[in-house]
Amino acid sequence: MTVYLPIAEISVNLFLILGMGGAIGLLSGMFGVGGGFLMTPLLIFVGIPPAVSVATVSNQITAASVSGVLAHWRRGNVDFKMGLVLLIGGIVGSVAGAWIFTILNSVGQLDLMISLSYVIFLGTIGFLMLFESVNALINTRRGTVKRKKLHQHYWIHGLPFKMRFRKSKLYISALMPLGIGALVGILSAIMGVGGGFVMVPAMIYLLGMPTSVVIGTSLFQIIFVTANVTLLHAINTQTVDVMLALLLMSSSVVGAQIGTRFGTKLRGEQLRSLLALLVIIVCLKLAFDLVITPDDLYSIGAGGH
Amino acid sequence: MFFSTRLQIKTFAIFYALALTWAPQSHAQSSLVTDISSHLVSVTSDFTGTELLLFGAINIDDDEEGPNRGDVLVVVRGPENDVIVRRKERVAGIWVNTKAIEFARVPSFYALASNRPVQEIAPPDVLKRLRIGPSRLNFRAAESEQEKLPFEEAIVRQKSLANLYSDQETAVYFLGDTLFRTTIAIPTNVPVGDYIAEFYLFKDGELLGAQSSPLFIKKSGLGRQIYDFAYDYPALYGIAAILLALLAGWIASAIFRKD
Numbered sequence: 001m002t003v004y005l006p007i008a009e010i011s012v013n014l015f016l017i018l019g020m021g022g023a024i025g026l027l028s029g030m031f032g033v034g035g036g037f038l039m040t041p042l043l044i045f046v047g048i049p050p051a052v053s054v055a056t057v058s059n060q061i062t063a064a065s066v067s068g069v070l071a072h073w074r075r076g077n078v079d080f081k082m083g084l085v086l087l088i089g090g091i092v093g094s095v096a097g098a099w100i101f102t103i104l105n106s107v108g109q110l111d112l113m114i115s116l117s118y119v120i121f122l123g124t125i126g127f128l129m130l131f132e133s134v135n136a137l138i139n140t141r142r143g144t145v146k147r148k149k150l151h152q153h154y155w156i157h158g159l160p161f162k163m164r165f166r167k168s169k170l171y172i173s174a175l176m177p178l179g180i181g182a183l184v185g186i187l188s189a190i191m192g193v194g195g196g197f198v199m200v201p202a203m204i205y206l207l208g209m210p211t212s213v214v215i216g217t218s219l220f221q222i223i224f225v226t227a228n229v230t231l232l233h234a235i236n237t238q239t240v241d242v243m244l245a246l247l248l249m250s251s252s253v254v255g256a257q258i259g260t261r262f263g264t265k266l267r268g269e270q271l272r273s274l275l276a277l278l279v280i281i282v283c284l285k286l287a288f289d290l291v292i293t294p295d296d297l298y299s300i301g302a303g304g305h
Numbered sequence: 306m307f308f309s310t311r312l313q314i315k316t317f318a319i320f321y322a323l324a325l326t327w328a329p330q331s332h333a334q335s336s337l338v339t340d341i342s343s344h345l346v347s348v349t350s351d352f353t354g355t356e357l358l359l360f361g362a363i364n365i366d367d368d369e370e371g372p373n374r375g376d377v378l379v380v381v382r383g384p385e386n387d388v389i390v391r392r393k394e395r396v397a398g399i400w401v402n403t404k405a406i407e408f409a410r411v412p413s414f415y416a417l418a419s420n421r422p423v424q425e426i427a428p429p430d431v432l433k434r435l436r437i438g439p440s441r442l443n444f445r446a447a448e449s450e451q452e453k454l455p456f457e458e459a460i461v462r463q464k465s466l467a468n469l470y471s472d473q474e475t476a477v478y479f480l481g482d483t484l485f486r487t488t489i490a491i492p493t494n495v496p497v498g499d500y501i502a503e504f505y506l507f508k509d510g511e512l513l514g515a516q517s518s519p520l521f522i523k524k525s526g527l528g529r530q531i532y533d534f535a536y537d538y539p540a541l542y543g544i545a546a547i548l549l550a551l552l553a554g555w556i557a558s559a560i561f562r563k564d
Contacts, residue, residue: 109401
Protein backbone atom coordinates (compact mmCIF):
# COMPACT_ATOMS: atom_id res chain seq x y z
CA MET A 1 0.00 0.00 0.00
CA THR A 2 1.46 3.33 -1.02
CA VAL A 3 0.73 6.79 0.23
CA TYR A 4 1.44 10.01 -1.66
CA LEU A 5 3.49 12.62 0.19
CA PRO A 6 2.27 15.99 -1.10
CA ILE A 7 5.39 18.05 -0.34
CA ALA A 8 8.06 15.43 -1.01
CA GLU A 9 6.01 14.77 -4.18
CA ILE A 10 6.63 11.06 -4.20
CA SER A 11 4.65 7.98 -3.29
CA VAL A 12 6.10 5.79 -0.60
CA ASN A 13 5.19 2.49 0.94
CA LEU A 14 3.00 3.23 3.95
CA PHE A 15 4.34 0.30 5.98
CA LEU A 16 7.95 1.21 5.26
CA ILE A 17 7.44 4.68 6.72
CA LEU A 18 5.41 3.39 9.68
CA GLY A 19 8.02 0.69 10.28
CA MET A 20 10.83 3.21 10.23
CA GLY A 21 8.96 5.54 12.58
CA GLY A 22 8.24 2.61 14.90
CA ALA A 23 11.84 1.37 14.85
CA ILE A 24 13.33 4.80 15.54
CA GLY A 25 10.69 5.36 18.22
CA LEU A 26 11.71 2.04 19.80
CA LEU A 27 15.36 3.09 19.86
CA SER A 28 14.58 6.54 21.18
CA GLY A 29 12.47 5.02 23.95
CA MET A 30 15.24 2.53 24.81
CA PHE A 31 18.07 5.02 24.79
CA GLY A 32 16.22 8.16 25.86
CA VAL A 33 17.26 10.13 22.78
CA GLY A 34 15.12 12.05 20.34
CA GLY A 35 16.02 9.94 17.35
CA GLY A 36 16.15 12.79 14.83
CA PHE A 37 19.79 12.06 14.09
CA LEU A 38 18.78 8.55 12.98
CA MET A 39 15.43 9.42 11.39
CA THR A 40 16.75 12.10 9.02
CA PRO A 41 19.49 9.92 7.45
CA LEU A 42 17.05 6.97 7.18
CA LEU A 43 14.51 9.10 5.30
CA ILE A 44 17.29 10.24 2.97
CA PHE A 45 18.32 6.60 2.43
CA VAL A 46 14.78 5.68 1.30
CA GLY A 47 14.62 8.52 -1.20
CA ILE A 48 12.94 11.46 0.56
CA PRO A 49 14.74 14.65 -0.59
CA PRO A 50 17.24 15.72 2.13
CA ALA A 51 15.66 19.18 2.53
CA VAL A 52 12.20 17.66 3.08
CA SER A 53 13.64 15.05 5.49
CA VAL A 54 15.30 17.71 7.65
CA ALA A 55 12.26 20.00 7.83
CA THR A 56 9.74 17.21 8.39
CA VAL A 57 11.74 15.47 11.11
CA SER A 58 11.90 18.81 12.99
CA ASN A 59 8.11 18.80 12.95
CA GLN A 60 7.96 15.23 14.23
CA ILE A 61 10.49 15.93 17.01
CA THR A 62 8.23 18.70 18.34
CA ALA A 63 5.51 16.08 18.89
CA ALA A 64 7.90 13.53 20.42
CA SER A 65 9.35 16.16 22.77
CA VAL A 66 5.92 17.33 23.94
CA SER A 67 4.94 13.85 25.04
CA GLY A 68 8.35 13.40 26.66
CA VAL A 69 8.41 16.71 28.51
CA LEU A 70 4.94 16.20 30.00
CA ALA A 71 6.16 13.03 31.71
CA HIS A 72 9.24 14.82 33.08
CA TRP A 73 7.23 17.86 34.13
CA ARG A 74 4.92 15.71 36.25
CA ARG A 75 8.00 14.42 38.08
CA GLY A 76 9.32 17.97 38.50
CA ASN A 77 12.40 17.33 36.38
CA VAL A 78 12.32 20.48 34.25
CA ASP A 79 14.44 23.55 35.05
CA PHE A 80 12.31 26.16 33.28
CA LYS A 81 14.68 29.04 33.95
CA MET A 82 17.62 27.18 32.43
CA GLY A 83 15.31 26.02 29.63
CA LEU A 84 14.36 29.61 28.81
CA VAL A 85 17.98 30.79 28.65
CA LEU A 86 18.87 27.84 26.41
CA LEU A 87 15.80 28.62 24.34
CA ILE A 88 16.78 32.25 23.69
CA GLY A 89 20.11 30.99 22.36
CA GLY A 90 18.26 28.27 20.45
CA ILE A 91 15.93 30.71 18.68
CA VAL A 92 18.85 32.90 17.59
CA GLY A 93 20.80 29.83 16.46
CA SER A 94 17.89 28.30 14.54
CA VAL A 95 17.19 31.54 12.69
CA ALA A 96 20.85 31.64 11.65
CA GLY A 97 20.76 27.93 10.77
CA ALA A 98 17.63 28.28 8.62
CA TRP A 99 19.27 31.20 6.81
CA ILE A 100 22.37 29.08 6.11
CA PHE A 101 20.08 26.22 5.01
CA THR A 102 18.30 28.43 2.46
CA ILE A 103 21.57 29.76 1.04
CA LEU A 104 23.11 26.27 0.78
CA ASN A 105 19.94 25.07 -0.95
CA SER A 106 20.15 27.78 -3.59
CA VAL A 107 23.85 27.19 -4.36
CA GLY A 108 23.43 23.41 -4.56
CA GLN A 109 25.58 22.46 -1.57
CA LEU A 110 22.79 21.62 0.90
CA ASP A 111 22.82 17.82 0.50
CA LEU A 112 26.60 17.74 0.87
CA MET A 113 26.56 19.93 3.98
CA ILE A 114 23.79 17.86 5.60
CA SER A 115 25.81 14.68 5.02
CA LEU A 116 29.08 16.26 6.15
CA SER A 117 27.54 17.63 9.34
CA TYR A 118 26.15 14.20 10.12
CA VAL A 119 29.45 12.45 9.48
CA ILE A 120 31.34 14.88 11.73
CA PHE A 121 28.85 14.97 14.60
CA LEU A 122 27.81 11.33 14.57
CA GLY A 123 31.44 10.25 14.22
CA THR A 124 32.67 12.36 17.11
CA ILE A 125 29.82 11.55 19.45
CA GLY A 126 29.64 7.89 18.49
CA PHE A 127 33.32 7.26 19.23
CA LEU A 128 33.28 9.31 22.45
CA MET A 129 30.27 7.37 23.69
CA LEU A 130 31.78 4.07 22.70
CA PHE A 131 35.05 4.74 24.56
CA GLU A 132 33.23 6.06 27.61
CA SER A 133 30.74 3.17 27.85
CA VAL A 134 33.33 0.47 27.13
CA ASN A 135 35.57 1.98 29.82
CA ALA A 136 32.66 1.99 32.25
CA LEU A 137 31.88 -1.64 31.39
CA ILE A 138 35.49 -2.66 31.99
CA ASN A 139 35.62 -0.71 35.25
CA THR A 140 32.45 -2.34 36.62
CA ARG A 141 33.87 -5.77 35.72
CA ARG A 142 36.99 -4.95 37.72
CA GLY A 143 34.87 -3.42 40.44
CA THR A 144 36.81 -0.15 40.45
CA VAL A 145 34.31 2.63 39.99
CA LYS A 146 36.04 5.99 40.01
CA ARG A 147 34.34 8.65 42.06
CA LYS A 148 33.67 11.88 40.25
CA LYS A 149 34.42 15.20 41.85
CA LEU A 150 31.25 16.93 42.99
CA HIS A 151 32.24 20.31 41.67
CA GLN A 152 34.93 21.41 39.26
CA HIS A 153 36.16 24.86 38.29
CA TYR A 154 37.04 25.70 34.70
CA TRP A 155 37.65 28.98 32.86
CA ILE A 156 33.89 28.89 32.15
CA HIS A 157 33.15 29.94 35.70
CA GLY A 158 34.98 33.24 35.19
CA LEU A 159 32.52 34.51 32.56
CA PRO A 160 30.30 37.53 33.35
CA PHE A 161 26.45 37.78 33.60
CA LYS A 162 26.12 35.20 36.35
CA MET A 163 22.67 33.82 37.01
CA ARG A 164 21.29 31.52 39.68
CA PHE A 165 19.49 28.37 38.53
CA ARG A 166 17.84 26.98 41.64
CA LYS A 167 16.52 23.73 40.21
CA SER A 168 19.93 22.88 38.73
CA LYS A 169 21.71 24.10 41.89
CA LEU A 170 24.00 26.27 39.76
CA TYR A 171 25.32 29.81 39.81
CA ILE A 172 26.90 30.28 36.40
CA SER A 173 27.24 32.79 33.57
CA ALA A 174 24.16 33.01 31.31
CA LEU A 175 26.54 33.16 28.33
CA MET A 176 27.23 29.43 28.60
CA PRO A 177 23.66 28.14 28.19
CA LEU A 178 23.04 30.89 25.60
CA GLY A 179 26.02 29.71 23.56
CA ILE A 180 25.10 26.04 23.83
CA GLY A 181 21.51 26.86 22.88
CA ALA A 182 22.65 28.81 19.83
CA LEU A 183 24.98 26.05 18.64
CA VAL A 184 22.25 23.42 19.02
CA GLY A 185 19.78 25.74 17.24
CA ILE A 186 22.07 25.94 14.20
CA LEU A 187 22.48 22.15 14.15
CA SER A 188 18.75 21.72 14.54
CA ALA A 189 17.98 23.83 11.47
CA ILE A 190 20.65 22.31 9.24
CA MET A 191 20.50 18.68 10.33
CA GLY A 192 16.86 18.15 11.29
CA VAL A 193 17.65 17.03 14.81
CA GLY A 194 16.42 18.09 18.21
CA GLY A 195 20.05 18.32 19.24
CA GLY A 196 19.64 16.32 22.43
CA PHE A 197 22.73 14.28 21.58
CA VAL A 198 24.84 17.47 21.76
CA MET A 199 22.81 19.30 24.38
CA VAL A 200 22.65 16.55 27.00
CA PRO A 201 26.43 15.95 27.23
CA ALA A 202 27.01 19.73 27.13
CA MET A 203 24.58 20.28 30.00
CA ILE A 204 26.17 17.54 32.10
CA TYR A 205 29.85 18.12 31.39
CA LEU A 206 30.05 21.83 30.53
CA LEU A 207 27.30 23.32 32.69
CA GLY A 208 27.50 20.70 35.42
CA MET A 209 23.72 20.28 35.70
CA PRO A 210 22.35 17.38 37.78
CA THR A 211 21.47 14.44 35.50
CA SER A 212 17.91 14.25 36.83
CA VAL A 213 16.84 17.58 35.29
CA VAL A 214 18.94 17.39 32.12
CA ILE A 215 16.59 15.33 29.94
CA GLY A 216 13.41 17.19 30.90
CA THR A 217 15.03 20.60 30.44
CA SER A 218 16.56 19.73 27.09
CA LEU A 219 13.22 18.34 25.86
CA PHE A 220 11.46 21.52 27.00
CA GLN A 221 13.83 23.65 24.95
CA ILE A 222 13.76 21.28 21.97
CA ILE A 223 9.97 21.72 21.62
CA PHE A 224 10.34 25.42 20.92
CA VAL A 225 13.50 25.25 18.85
CA THR A 226 12.13 22.52 16.54
CA ALA A 227 8.80 24.38 16.31
CA ASN A 228 10.73 27.47 15.24
CA VAL A 229 12.77 25.43 12.74
CA THR A 230 9.55 23.93 11.33
CA LEU A 231 8.06 27.39 10.87
CA LEU A 232 11.22 28.80 9.24
CA HIS A 233 11.55 25.89 6.79
CA ALA A 234 7.84 26.09 5.95
CA ILE A 235 8.24 29.79 5.13
CA ASN A 236 11.67 29.74 3.43
CA THR A 237 11.72 26.50 1.46
CA GLN A 238 8.23 24.89 1.75
CA THR A 239 9.81 21.59 2.74
CA VAL A 240 7.63 20.51 5.70
CA ASP A 241 5.54 17.49 4.69
CA VAL A 242 2.76 17.16 7.27
CA MET A 243 1.57 13.88 5.78
CA LEU A 244 5.00 12.33 6.33
CA ALA A 245 5.28 14.02 9.75
CA LEU A 246 1.93 12.55 10.87
CA LEU A 247 2.93 9.04 9.82
CA LEU A 248 6.24 9.36 11.66
CA MET A 249 4.63 10.88 14.77
CA SER A 250 1.99 8.19 15.14
CA SER A 251 4.37 5.27 14.64
CA SER A 252 7.30 6.63 16.64
CA VAL A 253 5.10 7.31 19.68
CA VAL A 254 4.03 3.66 19.80
CA GLY A 255 7.62 2.50 19.25
CA ALA A 256 8.87 4.78 22.03
CA GLN A 257 6.45 3.29 24.56
CA ILE A 258 7.62 -0.23 23.79
CA GLY A 259 11.25 0.93 23.78
CA THR A 260 10.96 2.49 27.22
CA ARG A 261 9.91 -0.89 28.63
CA PHE A 262 12.85 -2.65 26.95
CA GLY A 263 15.22 0.06 28.12
CA THR A 264 14.55 -0.52 31.81
CA LYS A 265 15.68 -4.15 31.45
CA LEU A 266 19.11 -3.28 30.03
CA ARG A 267 22.04 -1.78 31.92
CA GLY A 268 23.09 1.81 31.25
CA GLU A 269 26.57 1.03 29.94
CA GLN A 270 25.29 -1.72 27.66
CA LEU A 271 22.61 0.62 26.30
CA ARG A 272 25.12 3.37 25.65
CA SER A 273 27.61 1.11 23.90
CA LEU A 274 24.80 -0.27 21.69
CA LEU A 275 23.67 3.26 20.84
CA ALA A 276 27.26 4.26 20.14
CA LEU A 277 27.63 1.37 17.69
CA LEU A 278 24.41 2.37 15.95
CA VAL A 279 25.54 5.99 15.65
CA ILE A 280 28.89 4.87 14.21
CA ILE A 281 27.18 2.62 11.64
CA VAL A 282 24.97 5.48 10.38
CA CYS A 283 28.01 7.76 10.29
CA LEU A 284 30.07 5.24 8.28
CA LYS A 285 27.23 4.72 5.80
CA LEU A 286 26.97 8.48 5.20
CA ALA A 287 30.75 8.83 4.93
CA PHE A 288 30.89 5.91 2.49
CA ASP A 289 28.24 7.57 0.28
CA LEU A 290 30.31 10.76 0.16
CA VAL A 291 33.44 8.93 -0.94
CA ILE A 292 32.26 6.30 -3.43
CA THR A 293 31.77 7.38 -7.02
CA PRO A 294 28.07 8.19 -7.44
CA ASP A 295 26.01 6.33 -10.07
CA ASP A 296 25.44 9.59 -11.85
CA LEU A 297 27.73 12.58 -11.48
CA TYR A 298 24.95 14.92 -12.55
CA SER A 299 21.98 15.99 -10.47
CA ILE A 300 18.96 18.04 -11.40
CA GLY A 301 17.49 20.76 -9.22
CA ALA A 302 14.82 23.40 -9.61
CA GLY A 303 16.06 26.51 -11.37
CA GLY A 304 14.98 30.11 -11.28
CA HIS A 305 16.94 31.24 -8.21
CA MET B 306 -1.89 30.50 -12.98
CA PHE B 307 -2.64 33.31 -15.42
CA PHE B 308 0.92 33.23 -16.73
CA SER B 309 0.91 29.49 -17.28
CA THR B 310 -2.39 29.65 -19.19
CA ARG B 311 -0.98 32.34 -21.45
CA LEU B 312 2.12 30.29 -22.00
CA GLN B 313 -0.06 27.34 -22.90
CA ILE B 314 -2.01 29.40 -25.45
CA LYS B 315 1.29 30.56 -26.92
CA THR B 316 2.48 26.96 -27.16
CA PHE B 317 -0.71 26.06 -29.00
CA ALA B 318 -0.25 28.98 -31.38
CA ILE B 319 3.34 27.99 -32.20
CA PHE B 320 2.26 24.41 -32.62
CA TYR B 321 -0.48 25.23 -35.15
CA ALA B 322 1.76 27.66 -37.03
CA LEU B 323 4.43 24.98 -37.32
CA ALA B 324 1.96 22.30 -38.31
CA LEU B 325 0.39 24.47 -41.01
CA THR B 326 3.78 25.44 -42.45
CA TRP B 327 4.72 21.84 -42.73
CA ALA B 328 1.52 20.43 -44.17
CA PRO B 329 1.85 20.58 -47.94
CA GLN B 330 -1.19 21.53 -49.97
CA SER B 331 -1.09 18.49 -52.28
CA HIS B 332 -2.62 16.31 -49.56
CA ALA B 333 -5.42 18.68 -48.60
CA GLN B 334 -7.91 15.86 -48.26
CA SER B 335 -5.84 13.88 -45.77
CA SER B 336 -7.34 14.04 -42.34
CA LEU B 337 -6.50 13.15 -38.79
CA VAL B 338 -9.10 12.74 -36.04
CA THR B 339 -7.83 12.06 -32.54
CA ASP B 340 -8.82 11.84 -28.89
CA ILE B 341 -7.54 10.78 -25.46
CA SER B 342 -9.26 8.37 -23.07
CA SER B 343 -9.26 11.06 -20.41
CA HIS B 344 -8.32 14.74 -20.48
CA LEU B 345 -7.99 14.95 -16.74
CA VAL B 346 -5.79 12.79 -14.54
CA SER B 347 -6.22 13.24 -10.80
CA VAL B 348 -3.24 12.48 -8.61
CA THR B 349 -4.75 11.47 -5.30
CA SER B 350 -2.94 10.32 -2.17
CA ASP B 351 -3.21 6.68 -3.27
CA PHE B 352 -2.21 7.36 -6.91
CA THR B 353 -0.07 4.53 -8.27
CA GLY B 354 0.19 5.68 -11.86
CA THR B 355 -2.16 5.13 -14.75
CA GLU B 356 -2.21 4.59 -18.49
CA LEU B 357 -3.68 6.97 -21.01
CA LEU B 358 -5.14 5.65 -24.22
CA LEU B 359 -4.52 7.95 -27.19
CA PHE B 360 -6.31 6.98 -30.36
CA GLY B 361 -7.60 8.29 -33.65
CA ALA B 362 -8.32 7.72 -37.27
CA ILE B 363 -6.34 8.76 -40.34
CA ASN B 364 -7.64 9.16 -43.81
CA ILE B 365 -5.07 9.52 -46.56
CA ASP B 366 -6.77 10.39 -49.77
CA ASP B 367 -4.06 9.06 -52.03
CA ASP B 368 -4.10 7.77 -55.56
CA GLU B 369 -1.51 5.12 -54.99
CA GLU B 370 -2.57 1.88 -53.36
CA GLY B 371 0.01 0.11 -51.28
CA PRO B 372 1.11 -1.19 -47.92
CA ASN B 373 2.41 2.20 -46.79
CA ARG B 374 -0.58 3.82 -45.15
CA GLY B 375 1.28 6.63 -43.37
CA ASP B 376 3.03 7.01 -40.04
CA VAL B 377 1.67 8.31 -36.79
CA LEU B 378 3.67 10.00 -34.02
CA VAL B 379 2.11 10.73 -30.67
CA VAL B 380 3.81 13.13 -28.25
CA VAL B 381 2.74 14.03 -24.70
CA ARG B 382 4.56 17.03 -23.21
CA GLY B 383 4.36 18.14 -19.60
CA PRO B 384 4.63 21.67 -18.22
CA GLU B 385 8.01 23.31 -18.73
CA ASN B 386 10.17 24.66 -15.94
CA ASP B 387 13.68 25.95 -15.40
CA VAL B 388 16.16 23.45 -14.02
CA ILE B 389 19.73 23.57 -12.77
CA VAL B 390 21.94 20.63 -13.61
CA ARG B 391 24.98 20.20 -11.38
CA ARG B 392 28.02 18.07 -11.92
CA LYS B 393 29.97 16.47 -9.09
CA GLU B 394 33.74 16.30 -8.96
CA ARG B 395 36.02 14.69 -6.44
CA VAL B 396 37.38 17.39 -4.15
CA ALA B 397 39.69 16.24 -1.35
CA GLY B 398 38.33 12.71 -1.55
CA ILE B 399 34.62 13.49 -1.48
CA TRP B 400 32.16 14.24 -4.27
CA VAL B 401 31.14 17.89 -4.43
CA ASN B 402 28.86 19.76 -6.83
CA THR B 403 31.09 22.06 -8.87
CA LYS B 404 29.90 23.07 -12.33
CA ALA B 405 26.24 24.01 -12.79
CA ILE B 406 24.25 24.94 -15.90
CA GLU B 407 20.78 26.43 -15.80
CA PHE B 408 18.36 25.39 -18.52
CA ALA B 409 15.21 27.31 -19.40
CA ARG B 410 11.86 25.66 -20.09
CA VAL B 411 12.67 21.99 -19.79
CA PRO B 412 9.59 19.77 -20.20
CA SER B 413 8.90 18.01 -16.92
CA PHE B 414 7.38 15.11 -18.86
CA TYR B 415 7.91 13.92 -22.40
CA ALA B 416 6.56 10.75 -23.98
CA LEU B 417 6.87 9.82 -27.62
CA ALA B 418 5.19 6.88 -29.32
CA SER B 419 5.41 5.99 -32.98
CA ASN B 420 4.55 3.06 -35.21
CA ARG B 421 8.19 2.62 -36.28
CA PRO B 422 11.53 4.30 -35.45
CA VAL B 423 11.15 8.04 -36.03
CA GLN B 424 14.35 8.23 -38.11
CA GLU B 425 12.56 6.11 -40.71
CA ILE B 426 9.45 8.31 -40.59
CA ALA B 427 10.85 11.77 -41.16
CA PRO B 428 14.14 13.42 -42.12
CA PRO B 429 16.38 14.64 -39.24
CA ASP B 430 15.80 18.37 -39.86
CA VAL B 431 12.02 17.98 -39.58
CA LEU B 432 12.35 15.95 -36.37
CA LYS B 433 14.69 18.56 -34.95
CA ARG B 434 12.41 21.45 -35.87
CA LEU B 435 9.35 19.79 -34.32
CA ARG B 436 11.49 18.74 -31.31
CA ILE B 437 10.44 15.11 -31.60
CA GLY B 438 12.19 12.59 -29.35
CA PRO B 439 13.86 13.18 -25.97
CA SER B 440 17.28 13.68 -27.57
CA ARG B 441 15.98 16.46 -29.85
CA LEU B 442 14.37 18.65 -27.22
CA ASN B 443 17.27 21.12 -27.42
CA PHE B 444 17.11 22.75 -24.00
CA ARG B 445 18.14 26.37 -23.91
CA ALA B 446 21.07 27.56 -21.84
CA ALA B 447 23.57 30.40 -21.87
CA GLU B 448 26.51 28.00 -22.31
CA SER B 449 27.93 26.82 -25.63
CA GLU B 450 26.57 23.75 -27.41
CA GLN B 451 29.66 21.73 -26.59
CA GLU B 452 29.66 22.72 -22.93
CA LYS B 453 25.99 22.01 -22.31
CA LEU B 454 25.78 18.69 -24.17
CA PRO B 455 26.74 16.35 -21.28
CA PHE B 456 24.36 18.29 -19.01
CA GLU B 457 21.53 17.92 -21.53
CA GLU B 458 22.23 14.22 -21.80
CA ALA B 459 22.09 14.02 -18.00
CA ILE B 460 18.58 15.52 -18.00
CA VAL B 461 17.36 13.02 -20.60
CA ARG B 462 19.08 10.11 -18.83
CA GLN B 463 17.71 10.92 -15.38
CA LYS B 464 14.22 11.80 -16.56
CA SER B 465 14.16 8.53 -18.52
CA LEU B 466 15.23 6.61 -15.42
CA ALA B 467 12.43 8.29 -13.48
CA ASN B 468 9.98 7.20 -16.24
CA LEU B 469 9.32 10.85 -17.06
CA TYR B 470 10.86 10.75 -20.53
CA SER B 471 10.11 7.89 -22.86
CA ASP B 472 10.55 6.99 -26.48
CA GLN B 473 8.55 3.96 -27.61
CA GLU B 474 9.30 3.25 -31.21
CA THR B 475 6.67 0.64 -31.91
CA ALA B 476 3.93 1.60 -29.49
CA VAL B 477 1.45 2.97 -32.03
CA TYR B 478 -0.70 0.12 -33.38
CA PHE B 479 -2.89 0.27 -36.42
CA LEU B 480 -6.25 -1.44 -36.46
CA GLY B 481 -6.98 -1.86 -40.12
CA ASP B 482 -5.86 0.96 -42.39
CA THR B 483 -7.33 3.94 -40.63
CA LEU B 484 -7.62 3.40 -36.88
CA PHE B 485 -4.63 3.69 -34.59
CA ARG B 486 -4.09 3.55 -30.88
CA THR B 487 -1.32 3.83 -28.31
CA THR B 488 -0.99 3.89 -24.54
CA ILE B 489 1.26 6.21 -22.61
CA ALA B 490 2.15 5.38 -19.04
CA ILE B 491 1.63 8.12 -16.47
CA PRO B 492 3.96 7.21 -13.57
CA THR B 493 3.41 7.78 -9.86
CA ASN B 494 5.84 10.69 -9.77
CA VAL B 495 4.18 12.54 -12.67
CA PRO B 496 4.53 16.33 -12.35
CA VAL B 497 1.23 18.14 -12.15
CA GLY B 498 0.19 20.87 -14.56
CA ASP B 499 -1.12 21.56 -18.03
CA TYR B 500 -0.02 18.98 -20.56
CA ILE B 501 -0.38 18.87 -24.30
CA ALA B 502 -0.88 15.79 -26.47
CA GLU B 503 0.27 16.14 -30.07
CA PHE B 504 -0.51 13.81 -32.97
CA TYR B 505 1.47 13.94 -36.21
CA LEU B 506 0.61 12.20 -39.45
CA PHE B 507 3.49 11.57 -41.86
CA LYS B 508 3.65 9.88 -45.22
CA ASP B 509 6.88 9.29 -47.09
CA GLY B 510 8.66 11.70 -44.79
CA GLU B 511 6.16 14.49 -45.35
CA LEU B 512 4.00 15.96 -42.60
CA LEU B 513 0.36 15.64 -43.74
CA GLY B 514 -1.40 16.77 -40.64
CA ALA B 515 -1.13 17.55 -36.97
CA GLN B 516 -3.55 17.74 -34.07
CA SER B 517 -3.15 18.71 -30.47
CA SER B 518 -5.32 18.57 -27.44
CA PRO B 519 -4.86 19.69 -23.86
CA LEU B 520 -4.47 17.29 -20.99
CA PHE B 521 -4.57 18.23 -17.33
CA ILE B 522 -2.78 16.43 -14.56
CA LYS B 523 -3.95 17.66 -11.21
CA LYS B 524 -3.38 16.83 -7.63
CA SER B 525 -6.70 16.27 -6.00
CA GLY B 526 -8.08 15.43 -2.64
CA LEU B 527 -6.14 15.98 0.55
CA GLY B 528 -2.74 15.96 -1.17
CA ARG B 529 -3.68 18.87 -3.41
CA GLN B 530 -5.07 20.86 -0.49
CA ILE B 531 -1.94 20.32 1.61
CA TYR B 532 0.32 21.29 -1.29
CA ASP B 533 -1.68 24.46 -2.09
CA PHE B 534 -1.80 25.43 1.57
CA ALA B 535 1.97 24.97 1.97
CA TYR B 536 2.78 27.14 -1.03
CA ASP B 537 0.02 29.77 -0.79
CA TYR B 538 0.14 30.40 2.97
CA PRO B 539 3.59 29.16 4.11
CA ALA B 540 3.51 30.87 7.52
CA LEU B 541 0.03 29.60 8.36
CA TYR B 542 1.02 26.15 7.13
CA GLY B 543 4.06 26.17 9.40
CA ILE B 544 1.92 27.19 12.39
CA ALA B 545 -0.63 24.50 11.55
CA ALA B 546 2.15 21.89 11.36
CA ILE B 547 3.40 22.98 14.80
CA LEU B 548 -0.09 22.88 16.33
CA LEU B 549 -0.60 19.43 14.86
CA ALA B 550 2.67 18.27 16.45
CA LEU B 551 1.75 19.76 19.85
CA LEU B 552 -1.65 18.07 19.69
CA ALA B 553 -0.15 14.74 18.62
CA GLY B 554 2.40 14.88 21.44
CA TRP B 555 -0.25 15.72 24.01
CA ILE B 556 -2.58 12.93 22.81
CA ALA B 557 0.28 10.41 22.90
CA SER B 558 1.17 11.46 26.42
CA ALA B 559 -2.47 11.21 27.52
CA ILE B 560 -2.92 7.73 26.01
CA PHE B 561 0.24 6.22 27.45
CA ARG B 562 0.14 7.94 30.85
CA LYS B 563 0.62 5.37 33.56
CA ASP B 564 -1.46 6.21 36.60
